[in-house]
Amino acid sequence: MNNNNLDTAETIDIDNFDALPHPQPGTIGEREAARGLRQSIVASTVAMFFIAVTTGIPYAMLFDRLQASGKMQGVAAMMTHLSLISMLVGAIFIDRIGKRRIFWRITTSIHRALWFIPAALVIIMRPGPATASIIIAITGISLLIGNMGTAAWQSWMADLIPEDIRGTFWSRRQMWIMITLLLSTWLAGWMLDFFDAGNPQASMFGFALVLALAAISGCADVAIHWTVPEPPAESTASTVPLTERLLQPLRQPGFGRLALAMGFWMLSCNVVGPFGNLYMKRVIQVSYSELSIVQIAATLSNIIGGFTVGYIIDRVGAKAVASVMTLICPLFGIGWFLITDTPVSFTIPLFGATIVTKQAIVIVSITNFICSALYSTVVLCHLTLVAGLAPKKGRTIAMAVQWTIMGAIAAIGSILGGFIMDACGDGFNIMLRGNTRLNFIHISCILHLCFAWFVALPLFRSVKIDRESISMRRALSILLPTNPLRLASGVYHGRIITRPGSAEKRLRAVKAVGYSGTEFAVKDLRTKLTDPSLDVREAAVAALGQIASNEAIDSILDILKNPDSDIIVQALRAAHNALTERPESRSIISLLQTETATDWRPVIATAVVPLLNHHNLEAIREAARLLRHTPHPAALAALTNLLHSTHTNTIALAAAASLGYQNDVTAVYEIIPRMRTATSSADEKVFAVAAANLLGIRDRFYQVLCKEEISHNSALFDMIKDLTVTSQKLDHTRHTQFLGEIGKSLAGIEASYEKHNLKQCASATLRITRLFAQHRYKLNENMELFEFLRQLEHFDPRLAAGAWFIAIINGTFKRTDTPPAMRPVRSLTEVQLAVFILYSWADSLRR
Structure with missing residues (x-):
């Protein structure tokens, strides 16, 4: 390629392929290729709602709503990575048939259409772990099929894009898909919030709608791609991947990956870093003095950070800290989207001096003061890691090799950033906050995030060290x-x-x-x-x-x-x-x-x-x-x-x-005697709550006691009211005798409780227990009590334990030498517990 062609490639405009002198890819004309590439960018942006939902927060929140366990959610996340093995299968298959576009259409259509099934399942099935398991299985199949087509699409696009504009095309495409990805993420979140999808009591319609729209978005991508031309494919022999060839000269795999990770991190920083001041000067038109304030803020940040960073690295681990910083630092690029040239003024306390500057200086200075120490932390982590990974023999040469690799990769960032700045000129007709145009710094920030998150971060996490640090997930929970x-x-x-x-x-x-x-x-x-x-x-x-x-x-x-x-x-x-x-x-x-x-x-x-x-x-x-x-x-x-x-x-x-809290009702037979021999009301209530936790809804009886402390008979009245309603629902045939006896006994409890007639209350609770047992288990209400308890134990151990206590307070086991634990009812707490037992048992039947 001659120099003229090189110059053309540097100033190329993807939106105007018609006049380009680039080579013709295969048998496809330049005009048709240009149309196909523009169409591919549009299709990819349309698919971003699908990507935002199926790989972002909505997908994770769906499993949270479905009450999926941590392990289940881990499996769901693992499927995304595990499914990549199907790319090899797809590549082998495509190499044989040569029909990349057709193969991609079929696999991707199936992959994305499968997402209609989870959209339907969240409506049809009851929210729970079982539903989550089915959805994980379906999405796993979807990902396996989809990644088979990914290999076809990458090969297809590689042949379609002219070689001399390939980098420009991918960077422009990346810009648009990142913008639409952000918008899609916001839209999906807004829709879920609008339908209150995070509320366990709300309908699952919000999730169903978002999943269905995501599937439509994904299928629309296939439809738009339908007429993108496909150059003829050439079957090639299997070759060693480029990354593997680059790593082969290095004896230490961890050492080589650290060089690549740090190189791409520096590349991502160089896309933005050298050009921030240029943007502030050219576009915002700040003075050099104002730029110095920004630099001072960054320096102060590094000084202050130096006091703490070493301690954190030593305790958390250099690899984990570097991974977290690589994830966090690019987020500060949002500040560039917020700055304007609006003048601002403020007075310094104590000195009384008024400073007039621009809003951009304030925002960037604050951002630098916060994030500069974080950026420098990555450098310190690298120095820590390289000291441990470099071989002792030939360390000087090894260090030189690593820095050579890092420098070569990092240089690309500066070249790319400069190209973006020249290509963007005065910016695009997309207005940001304060009538600021979308410009080169904003695109550079997006590229910085992409390189950091999708290249440097995976490489950092793949570095193998002798003493593995904690996981990135744990490091995030510690450092955030x-x-x-x-x-x-x-x-x-x-x-x-x-x-x-x-x-x-x-x-x-x-x-x-x-x-x-x-x-x-x-x-x-x-x-x-x-x-x-x-x-x-x-x-x-x-x-x-x-x-x-x-x-x-x-x-x-x-x-x-x-x-x-x-x-x-x-x-x-x-x-x-x-x-x-x-x-x-x-x-x-x-x-x-x-x-x-x-x-x-x-x-x-x-x-x-x-x-x-x-x-x-x-x-x-x-x-x-x-x-x-x-x-x-x-x-x-x-x-x-x-x-x-x-x-x-x-x-x-x-x-x-x-x-x-041990979930074994047999413990009641030890707790109740202790409760009945308690020497104080406070101790009696402690034992009563313990027994109630085994005989009924956990911690509910504690609430009953609290309510009774405030207003006598209030909690008992509510339980009796619920018992009345529940008994009516249990008796579907409306047996007048059953309902009448239950109602009469419940009314007797309330009246006797109000008069502190504890014996009548105990007698009524035993009567209700027998009626419920007769209605539920066909136990004759006139059956001898000991036989009644024995048979009830066979059907329902929990109710049997409660019935045993109710029989005790009714005086069933009273003798002339009755021990204190077997004497008849002696406190309001015992009556409250007896009613609570019946209330909890009836409520469990209803549920």
């Missing part, structure tokens, strides 16, 4: 807190923990780290579990409980495995707090299940159950409280034995409360 001030506080005080100082200063720092929830400080807190100061040790274990990460709970469990530890009680409390006070998405349970695939119940039960025999009564009580969070056979047996044998009231209360 809801409160940035807490993160800053955690970093500051985490550094103090590692430095020499007084016990009082270290104590304050440890407490501050726990309050901030700084997960990457767990390593430092762990070392303070052996601090000479008892206050520091206790604060450290409490902080681990507040952080509640996987590493934190491992540290707490290590303490629990040592019964002679002097902070065993504090460790038990810390574990209890971690399981109750932290958000579920960051709780110990969630982390152990999703990150380590460990069943947390036997892990905690194994460590805590032996402590129920500890010599310290406070440790026994805290261990019993902690087992509330571990429904497990070992915990159930140990808690039951403890409740049966202990003579310490506080321990009995803790054991009973935890048994209420």
